[in-house]
Amino acid sequence: MSELRWHPILEEWVITATHRQDRTFLPPDDYCPLCPTQPGAFPTEIPSADYEIVTFENKFPSLQHPAPKPAVEGSELYKVRPADGICEVVCYSSRHGGTLTDVSVEEMGNLIDVWTDRFQELGAKDFIDYVLIFENKGKDIGVTLTHPHGQIYAFPFIPPKIQTELDSAQKHQDRTGRCLFCDIVEEELKDGRRIVVENDSFVAMIPFFARYPYEVYVFSRNHHQSMLGFSDKERSDLAVILKAVLLKYDNLWGTLQPYMMIMHQAPTDGRDYGYYHYHIEFHPPHRTKVKLKYLAGCESGAGSYINDTVAEEKAAELREAAPSTVESTFLTEL
Amino acid sequence: MAMSKKKIVLEDGRYLIYYMSDEKAEAKQAERPAEKCSNGKCHGGAK
Numbered sequence: 001m002s003e004l005r006w007h008p009i010l011e012e013w014v015i016t017a018t019h020r021q022d023r024t025f026l027p028p029d030d031y032c033p034l035c036p037t038q039p040g041a042f043p044t045e046i047p048s049a050d051y052e053i054v055t056f057e058n059k060f061p062s063l064q065h066p067a068p069k070p071a072v073e074g075s076e077l078y079k080v081r082p083a084d085g086i087c088e089v090v091c092y093s094s095r096h097g098g099t100l101t102d103v104s105v106e107e108m109g110n111l112i113d114v115w116t117d118r119f120q121e122l123g124a125k126d127f128i129d130y131v132l133i134f135e136n137k138g139k140d141i142g143v144t145l146t147h148p149h150g151q152i153y154a155f156p157f158i159p160p161k162i163q164t165e166l167d168s169a170q171k172h173q174d175r176t177g178r179c180l181f182c183d184i185v186e187e188e189l190k191d192g193r194r195i196v197v198e199n200d201s202f203v204a205m206i207p208f209f210a211r212y213p214y215e216v217y218v219f220s221r222n223h224h225q226s227m228l229g230f231s232d233k234e235r236s237d238l239a240v241i242l243k244a245v246l247l248k249y250d251n252l253w254g255t256l257q258p259y260m261m262i263m264h265q266a267p268t269d270g271r272d273y274g275y276y277h278y279h280i281e282f283h284p285p286h287r288t289k290v291k292l293k294y295l296a297g298c299e300s301g302a303g304s305y306i307n308d309t310v311a312e313e314k315a316a317e318l319r320e321a322a323p324s325t326v327e328s329t330f331l332t333e334l
Numbered sequence: 335m336a337m338s339k340k341k342i343v344l345e346d347g348r349y350l351i352y353y354m355s356d357e358k359a360e361a362k363q364a365e366r367p368a369e370k371c372s373n374g375k376c377h378g379g380a381k
Contacts, residue, residue, distance in 0.1 A: 126372050
């Protein structure tokens with residue numbers, strides 16, 4: 001069963017995708033569907049015996065094109081739409097072991113090129129209003145495949161959290177004449193206590209309003225609606241700062257840090273979103289090495305987050321974690 | 335973009351795209367055996 005069901009209380013679409021209930025769940029390494037297919041061996045999703053980066057339509061998509069006709073009848077109150085859209089899996093490397101942290105800065109740069117290409121191609125489709133590039137990493141997040149990969153969801157609507165950001169950004173622009181996100185970056189740089197790492201083109205911080213203890217936002221210094229506007233230098237700087245943030249996460253406690261990494265870009269519905277600003281959000285669920293920050297009653301029930309920590313202290317911890325500077329990120333590859 | 339891409343269609347109709355950096359693409363091209371003429375001789379020789 002696959003459709004979009006309208007939530008009349010929250011005024012948002014809920015995606016129903018019952019075929020996902022039986023998707024591949026933590027298979028043994030020998031049967032990893034994201035590894036290249038070796039001659040004579042188990043056939044995976046990827047027919048080739050090797051690859052650099054590959055992207056393909058998800059076998060268990062939440063959205064698909066063309067979408068099947070909804071199996072339920074909607075009503076005036078309970079609207080129903082086909083779950084039209086595209087879901088892709090992006091395999092970062094043919095190497096099964098390891099994570100995005102292990103790719104070289106050069107490989108990260110290649111991945112950024114791939115993300116840019118996918119954003120452009122999917123965003124250009126007339127039935128797509130929003131392209132979400134993201135990664136779920138670690139069993140604590142609910143990952144079902146351990147081979148390093150991310151996903152792309154191309155939606156036929158603007159997802160609710162993005163819509164909230166757009167509304168806030170527009171109101172701020174109308175009130176002040178300035179970009180909300182540019183003002184956040186300026187305020188954070190002025191304060192300095194929550195900056196984690198920065199380079200010529202990007203700033204990574206735990207923001208003043210962080211909801212997770214080690215929540216990191218990566219902002220472009222220049223005002224860009226999406227990565228389509230990046231220069232070669234910005235793409236290169238993004239590769240370095242991403243690698244630096246990922247290394248800091250893993251070096252914080254000497255463990256592989258689970259996280260959700262979500263790229264926030266302007267919608268692709270053809271309208272102008274000049275007041276919006278590209279950024280990446282990392283939501284790691286750990287509040288200590290062994291304790292998780294659960295989204296319980298207050299967060300999930302009322303949408304009001306409780307942060308058990310202080311952003312300034314957590315940012316200081318991440319600053320201390322290697323690499324100490326963006327330049328020393330390259331030393332990790334020697 | 336410094337990546338070339340090749341799109342294929344899988345058996346079940348889904349698409350898959352291979353991305354390859356220019357360096358790896360050139361290295362792969364260099365590994366390929368030289369093309370032969372229809373008479374079985376390699377290109378490059380004087381006529």
